[in-house]
Structure formats: structure tokens, C-alpha cells
Amino acid sequence: MTSLVACDSSFMIKSLYEFHIPGIDYTFQLDTTHVAMLIVSVFIIVMAIIARVKISKVNATDTPGKFQCTIELIIEMLGNMVDGIMGKNATRFVNYITALFIFIICSNLAGLFGLRPPTADYGVTVALGVITFVMVHFCGIKAKGVKHFTAMCKPLPLTPINIIGEFAVPLSLSLRLFGNIMSGTVLMGLIYDLVGRFALVIPAFLHGYLDLFSGCIQAYVFCMLTMVYVNDKIAED
Amino acid sequence: MNISGQEFIQAMSAIGAGIAMIAGVGPGVGQGIAAGHGAAAVGRNPGAKSDITSTMLLGQAVAETTGLYGFAVAIILMFVQPFK
Numbered sequence: 363m364t365s366l367v368a369c370d371s372s373f374m375i376k377s378l379y380e381f382h383i384p385g386i387d388y389t390f391q392l393d394t395t396h397v398a399m400l401i402v403s404v405f406i407i408v409m410a411i412i413a414r415v416k417i418s419k420v421n422a423t424d425t426p427g428k429f430q431c432t433i434e435l436i437i438e439m440l441g442n443m444v445d446g447i448m449g450k451n452a453t454r455f456v457n458y459i460t461a462l463f464i465f466i467i468c469s470n471l472a473g474l475f476g477l478r479p480p481t482a483d484y485g486v487t488v489a490l491g492v493i494t495f496v497m498v499h500f501c502g503i504k505a506k507g508v509k510h511f512t513a514m515c516k517p518l519p520l521t522p523i524n525i526i527g528e529f530a531v532p533l534s535l536s537l538r539l540f541g542n543i544m545s546g547t548v549l550m551g552l553i554y555d556l557v558g559r560f561a562l563v564i565p566a567f568l569h570g571y572l573d574l575f576s577g578c579i580q581a582y583v584f585c586m587l588t589m590v591y592v593n594d595k596i597a598e599d
Numbered sequence: 600m601n602i603s604g605q606e607f608i609q610a611m612s613a614i615g616a617g618i619a620m621i622a623g624v625g626p627g628v629g630q631g632i633a634a635g636h637g638a639a640a641v642g643r644n645p646g647a648k649s650d651i652t653s654t655m656l657l658g659q660a661v662a663e664t665t666g667l668y669g670f671a672v673a674i675i676l677m678f679v680q681p682f683k
Contacts, residue, residue: 374678534664541667544674582653583660 373551470577622669
């Protein structure tokens with residue numbers, strides 16, 4: 363059937379290659395999200411390996427170079443962010459939050475480099491949301507045991523609402539990230555279709571707002587809310 | 600002019616997507632209120648500017664969620680087309 367809008371417009375997920383797996387009736391599609399996510403992951407891994415090798419060679423008396431200063435700035439900033447929210451539990455979660463933040467921010471900024479951002483695919487963000495959901499409840503059960511479940515029925519008539527509230531956490535987290543990045547991607551696609559080959563100055567401002575500002579804010583908010591939810595469950599009362 | 604049932608459904612989906620984006624009004628008002636109070640707080644206590652800004656941005660991002668639900672509904676109506 364004919365589609366409402368041209369579905370090969372530049373902001374939709376495009377299938378690049380199709381594998382027909384013999385034996386089972388399933389077609390695996392390699393689409394733009396897979397490729398973009400692979401590029402982002404390889405970039406992060408390569409940078410991490412370079413940083414690891416460089417930092418291990420450093421003497422305490424050396425003057426730090428540009429790369430080392432940047433890495434130290436990022437790690438220190440994220441460490442302070444986790445410290446400010448979680449306090450004495452910070453050392454347990456700083457690795458996860460740092461990895462999450464760097465992955466989300468690199469994915470969001472991938473739109474600047476001509477890739478379709480991986481976080482503009484609901485499959486990616488819902489996975490991140492479910493990881494947070496499982497981690498929140500795992501930490502809650504580990505810290506409080508059975509009390510973790512009895513705390514949900516605190517005012518007894520409100521038990522169903524509390525349970526719905528727990529399941530709304532991954533949904534709202536993933537939809538917030540997806541919606542922001544997707545709306546940026548849709549707007550940029552429409553603007554590039556509108557201005558055509560005269561895409562000189564106008565898209566730059568929109569890239570600045572929709573990709574840089576919105577992407578950084580959403581990465582910050584995702585990590586912040588993850589920390590707040592975890593902290594809420596493991597706090598002693 | 601003859602309109603088939605299929606075309607009617609498509610037209611109604613487009614109208615529905617437009618109506619769903621009315622949800623953008625709420626977050627606009629909410630974020631504006633948050634930004635206004637943030638500005639007032641910075642004016643009262645300029646030393647706490649960074650704390651106020653981060654709290655304001657977090658609150659605004661949470662307030663934005665309902666608008667994004669509307670956006671998700673609009674995108675689904677336009678591109679996924681559940682009512683074929």
C-alpha cells in the first residue's frame with residue numbers, strides 16, 4: 363500500500379542489507395542503527411584503549427598532554443556528578459554511570475557526523491531503560507531483601523498504583539531519550555529536504571540546538587535519573 | 600469526488616497526528632514556569648547558579664515527557680500506520 367509520507371525520507375531507519383538465514387524462516391536486516399552503533403562502539407573502545415595505554419605510561423613528574431588532560435577532565439567531571447548524587451555509594455556505580463553517559467552522548471552526537479543516531483531507534487533506548495529497571499530492583503532487593511517489596515504496599519490501597527509506577531520508570535526513561543533524539547532527527551531531515559543544496563548556515567544553528575544541546579542534556583538527564591532511582595531504592599530509612 | 604476507505608483512514612491518521620501534537624502545549628508552559636523560577640532563584644542567590652541550573656534542566660527534562668508521549672503517538676500514526 364502507498365505510504366502516507368515518503369518512507370525513504372532521510373530520517374527513517376533504512377535497511378542496508380538482508381540476510382536470509384537458511385533453515386529457519388527469518389530474514390535478518392542490517393539497518394542503519396546497527397552500523398551506526400557499531401561505529402560508535404568501535405570509536406569508544408579505541409579511545410578507551412588509547413587512553414589506557416597512554417595513562418599507564420605516564421610518570422608523576424611529566425607535564426600532562428592535551429589528550430590526557432581531556433580524559434582526566436571527563437573522568438573527573440563524571441566522578442563528581444556521581445559523587446554529588448550518590449554520596450558513599452558512588453564507588454559501586456561510577457563505572458556503570460560513566461559508561462552509560464559516554465555511550466549515550468556519543469550516540470546522540472553521531473547525528474553531527476552524518477550517521478543516524480542509534481538512540482533514535484526505540485530498540486536501543488528500551489534496552490537501556492530495561493537495564494536501569496533491572497539494576498534498580500536488583501540493588502533494592504540486595505540492600506533491603508523482602509522489605510523492598512513490602513515498601514511498595516506502604517499505603518495499602520495504593521499498591522496497584524505503586525506497581526504501575528515502578529513499570530513506568532523504564533518506559534518514561536526510554537521514551538524521553540527516544541523522543542528527544544527522534545524529534546531532532548526528524549526536524550533535521552525535514553530541514554535538509556527543505557533547503558536542498560543550499561544547506562549552508564541554517565542547519566548549523568539547528569544542529570547546535572537539536573544535536574549538541576539536546577543530546578548533552580538528555581545524556582545528563584538519563585544518568586541523573588538512573589542514579590536518583592537507584593539511590594531511592596538503596597537508601598536506608 | 601470518490602474517497603476510498605483506505606484514503607479516508609490515511610487522512611484521518613494525518614489529522615490525528617496533528618491533534619496529538621497539541622500535547623506540546625503543556626511542556627511549553629511547564630518548562631517556561633521552571634525557567635522563570637530558575638531565573639528568579641539565580642537573581643536571589645547568584646552564588647548557587649550551577650546548582651540551580653542543573654536542577655532546572657532536570658525538572659524541565661522530566662516535564663517534557665508528556666509532550667514526547669504525544670510526539671510518539673504522532674510518529675506512530677504517521678509512519679507505523681496501525682489502522683490499515
